[in-house]
Amino acid sequence: MSTQALGTLSSSLPLVLVLCSLVYASSLDSIAPQNDSNTDLHALRCLKLHLTTSAGLLASWKNDSLQFCSWSGVTCSKRHASRVTALDLESLDLDGQIPPCIGNLTFLTKIHIPNNQLTGQIPPELGQLNRLRYLNLSTNNLTGVIPPSLSQCSDMQQLSLGHNKLSGGIPEGLGMLRNLAVLRLATNSLTGSIPRSLGSSSSLHSVVLTNNSLTGPIPPLLANSSSLQLLALSNNHLSGEIPPALFNSTSLQKLLLGTNSFAGSIPALLNIDSPLQYLILQSNNLSSTIPSFIGNFSSLRWLLLGDNNFEGNIPMSIDEIENLEILDIT
Template sequence: MHSPNILKPVKATLCLLFLLSSALLVSSTLSGNETDRLAMLAIKNQITREAPGALSSWNNTIHVCDWEGVSCTRKRHPGRVSALELVSHGLAGPLSPFIGNLSFLRRIDLSDNRLYGEIPPEIGRLRRLHFLNLSFNSFEEVIPVNFTYCLDLQVLSLSYNQLAGTIPDEISNLSKLKILSVAGNNITGVIPPWVGNLSHLSELSVGTNNLGGGIPEELSRLARLEVLGLEDNMLLGIIPASLYNLSSLQVLSAEANQLQGSLPSDIGIRLPDLRSIYLGSNKLGGPIPASLSNASRLSIINIPDNAFTGFMPTDLGRLKYLSELFLDRNRIEADNVHGWEFLTSLKNCSYLKRLVMLDNKLGGVLPTSIANLSTQLEYLVMASNQISGSIPSGIKNLVNLKALGMFENLLTGTIPEGVGNLRQLRRLGLFNNRFTGFIPSSLGNLTQLITLDLYVNGLQGPIPPSLGN
């Protein structure tokens, strides 16, 4: 049996070792915490302006983990800065390279501020970073190539800055990316084909840049893609047929390019989850596919300024969530026999707010079913066509209309008194038609009216005094 006196030195040694190791751990933690605190103060020192009180908590009397916009780790390495989120805090100035010293950062969101200068390449040292959002600032120069070292990055959003150069090939190494957004910059070059290898990507937004070339066929490999934003570039050629196999796609935006070709007849079957389609201001043609009504969640069809032809699909009313239908400046047809069935169908679209078909080839008599459109309708514009007949008196049912544009047609008869019921109306354009009779005194009820255009008609009589209202 061991003597208690023999064990005492052993116990003392073990206690000393424990205390030393604890002290080293505390010292290491404090050292790490101090590194974070100093880096954060360096970031603050670069800020030249901020919203009142935005960074007032960033001082020596408050623990760094309690500073505005700061979150810290809790378990394995407690007290290390893990998130910096200062969205819309009015911050102006360059972003300090000392941000690269915050080695435990997993999340950075500094969007919607006024930060400028280059994006610090030191961010590439943040190996734990999952989320980086610097959008809606004024960052310049190029996209740093050493983001490639942030191998855990899932969200990279640099949209709406003043970045130039090309999309760096090094980003192809970020295999975990789910969102890549660089829209609204001055980026040149082409859409890199390697983007098709980012198999986890659910959103690709490169719109409003100076990208040229074609849409890479490789994008059709992005089986999880839900949002594809290519708008407002200089893209050429056709939309690859294989792109319509992305069955998870919800938003397709490629307006304001130089794309050609037509839409596949089965687009609504191949893209069943489509919510919004923006293809305006291109060189697209052919008929508008009837299969669009199979995309049952479709709410926005925005395809103006193209060369679409033929009659409108007759069963768009199946799109019960449809809220916007923009088809202006195309070659859509209608006459007394065919072409207006779609308007009757749209009465089932109870969320419809905007219907714009200006400058097409719509002819024949305006059907009375126009009065059955959703009472939520705010914009109804069918100007610059060849529509005849009179405006149905039931137009008074569309009580939320803010704009009614029927100018430059062949409309006859009188202006319905019921137009005076449209109390939300801001703009009423009926010029260049063949209206006769008097100007309805009920127009004086339109106290929100900003623009009233009735010229080049056959109207007669005095201007109603009620218009003074």
């Protein structure tokens, strides 16, 4: 190579390096948070495209606006600029279907869209939201099954899908969510058994599965939960005996098991300091006598035992329950 050629190459190297630097910087910009915020913007626009509502309720959701963090019902992160962390769209008369693109809002921790007119199925893409802690889609017209992919939302604390038209079983994986505190699936058309794993979370305090078509017994893990405060299973087709652990819980305040097919006798009470306030066992196949220790539930406010197969006399100890407001033992 000639000396002149070498000189030309040497003089052009700085320009080449500058161009390479610009290309590299451009490639970084393509994966920078700004582009991530554009992903959130596109996801919100997609969501609006699939939902309809009364005039004005989503007026701030303008397609030409880049300030989506100020849109009604949208909350963004204070730590990560322009990343959507919450959607709160309760009671907006929303119609339409939840699109799969909602799964692109990867910083979401809360989705609160109850009391609307949403139809269609719950998108499995919600399982992509590994930061999601709160999901409330209750009181809509959602159909189909509960996506098993929701079990991938490992930080989930509250799952409320009640008062819809959901069918199929409750995914077993939901019971294994380690932070689950509230599970509300009432008033659907759910079938099958209660997941055996439900109760494994030490945070679980409320389980509401009333008004479904669930069958089988109450799982041991659920019955033995040390954190459970509310267990509502009324109006199903559950069977077996009532687990004694429920009557001796140190945390359970509301036990609603009415209108099922539970059999056997009322379990013995070993915990005289039971915090139980609501005991609803009416319309089952319970037998034997109403035990006198019922009077030891000193915190009881509601006691419904009617429409069973009990024999014998009504124990006088019931008169000693000072706070009792409603009594049905017919």
